[in-house]
Amino acid sequence: MTQTNTKPKVWVLGNGQLGAMLTHAGEPLAIEVHAVNIMTPTDEILPLAPHDIITAEREQWPESALSLQLSSHPHFVNGPVFSRLADRFSQKSLLEQLNVPTAPWVLVDDTTQVATLYQDYGPRVLMKRRTGGYDGKGQHWLKQAEAGDIPHDWRNLAIAEQAINFDEEISLVGVRTRAGECVFYPLTLNLHQDGILMASIAPLTRLNHLQTQAETMLSAIIHELDYVGVMAMECFRVGDKLLVNELAPRVHNSGHWTQAGTHMDQFQLHLRALCGVTIPQPQVNFQCVMVNLIAIEHDPRWLSLPNAELYWYNKEVRPGRKVGHLNLSVPNMTVFENSITALQAWMPAQYQAPLAWILAELTLK
Missing domain, CATH: 3.30.1490.20 (ATP-grasp fold, A domain)
Incomplete structure (x- = not known):
C-alpha cells in the first residue's frame, strides 16, 4: 500500500457486531472504517473515493441504491465470492471441484x-x-x-x-494477502446448542495433529477463489478426518477468541490484508475460551471476573439472538476455574451444559 498522509478508508456492508469490531480494529492501524447500515431503506449516497476499499460483514444483503453503490465499487474486495459461498449449492460444488472433503x-x-x-x-x-x-x-x-x-x-x-456422526466440531480461521500468502490461527474447538455456537476453545494441544490437514483444505479454497482477507472454515471431525461443513467469507464468531488470546485478532488481520499492511504470524498469548451471550440480559458481574473481556453488542434481547460474547483467558487454571464457577452461579439453565463442557475440556489430563 502506498504511504500517504491520508488514512486508508474501508467501508463495510453491514453495521452489526462484526462491522463494529472491524471499526474498532482499524483505530490502532490508522485505518478509517465505516460500517454501513444496509438493512434500512434509504436514498443516501456515500462519499466513496476511487481508492476506498469495500468489504462485507455478511454474505447476503438486500438490494438498494446504497448496497449497489458499495457492491459495484471497483475496490469491492472478493465481490464474486460472497454470492458464490452464500449459496450452499455453489459452495458444495466448489468443494467437490477441489476434492475438499465434505458430507x-x-x-x-x-x-x-x-x-x-x-x-x-x-x-x-x-x-x-x-x-x-x-x-x-x-x-x-x-x-x-x-x-x-x-x-x-x-x-x-x-x-x-x-447426516454425519461426527466426534466434534472444529473451525479454522485464516487470512490470505493480496500477494497470495496465507496465515492461520490454531484450530478452534466449538460447541453448538440448537444450531447456535455457544462456546469456543483455542488453542488445544490435542488438535495440533489436525492443523496441517485443515490448513491444506482452506488454502486450496482461498487460492482457487483468489480471496483476500479472513475466511472461516467450519468442520466436522470424524476420527482423524475433517469434513467441511460451512465456509464463511468474512470474520467469524468462532474467531472471537483471538481478541483476548492473540496479539493480533481476526479483525485486524482482515483489515491488514485488505489494505496491504504486513501480516506476521499472530502470536498466541493465552489459551482462551469464548462464550456467546445468547438472548441473555446484561449482567454487570461479568465485568468483575479478572480474566474476562466483555463485548456487549447493545442489541435488544430476543430469543436466539446473539447480544454479546465473553472472552476468558486462561492465565492459570485456578483463575479460570473460579471464573467458570461464578458464571455457573450467575447464568441461566441453558448455559450449564456449555459451561460444564468448557470446564471438562480444559481440565482433561
Whole structure:
C-alpha cells in the first residue's frame, strides 16, 4: 500500500457486531472504517473515493441504491465470492471441484425422490436451504422412521446431505494477502446448542495433529477463489478426518477468541490484508475460551471476573439472538476455574451444559 498522509478508508456492508469490531480494529492501524447500515431503506449516497476499499460483514444483503453503490465499487474486495459461498449449492460444488472433503450431498430438484435420498444417504437426511440459513435456521430433517418427506416449497431451493456422526466440531480461521500468502490461527474447538455456537476453545494441544490437514483444505479454497482477507472454515471431525461443513467469507464468531488470546485478532488481520499492511504470524498469548451471550440480559458481574473481556453488542434481547460474547483467558487454571464457577452461579439453565463442557475440556489430563 502506498504511504500517504491520508488514512486508508474501508467501508463495510453491514453495521452489526462484526462491522463494529472491524471499526474498532482499524483505530490502532490508522485505518478509517465505516460500517454501513444496509438493512434500512434509504436514498443516501456515500462519499466513496476511487481508492476506498469495500468489504462485507455478511454474505447476503438486500438490494438498494446504497448496497449497489458499495457492491459495484471497483475496490469491492472478493465481490464474486460472497454470492458464490452464500449459496450452499455453489459452495458444495466448489468443494467437490477441489476434492475438499465434505458430507455427501445432492441438489433437491423437481426429480428428487425422498426414497432415493434414504437409499443413498441413510435413514436420516439433513436438508438445508440454499441461502439464508444460519444458527440452525433453514434446516429440515428427513427421518425415514417418521415417514419424512420433502417440503413442497423446498425443491430447487435446498440441498440434502448425509447426516454425519461426527466426534466434534472444529473451525479454522485464516487470512490470505493480496500477494497470495496465507496465515492461520490454531484450530478452534466449538460447541453448538440448537444450531447456535455457544462456546469456543483455542488453542488445544490435542488438535495440533489436525492443523496441517485443515490448513491444506482452506488454502486450496482461498487460492482457487483468489480471496483476500479472513475466511472461516467450519468442520466436522470424524476420527482423524475433517469434513467441511460451512465456509464463511468474512470474520467469524468462532474467531472471537483471538481478541483476548492473540496479539493480533481476526479483525485486524482482515483489515491488514485488505489494505496491504504486513501480516506476521499472530502470536498466541493465552489459551482462551469464548462464550456467546445468547438472548441473555446484561449482567454487570461479568465485568468483575479478572480474566474476562466483555463485548456487549447493545442489541435488544430476543430469543436466539446473539447480544454479546465473553472472552476468558486462561492465565492459570485456578483463575479460570473460579471464573467458570461464578458464571455457573450467575447464568441461566441453558448455559450449564456449555459451561460444564468448557470446564471438562480444559481440565482433561
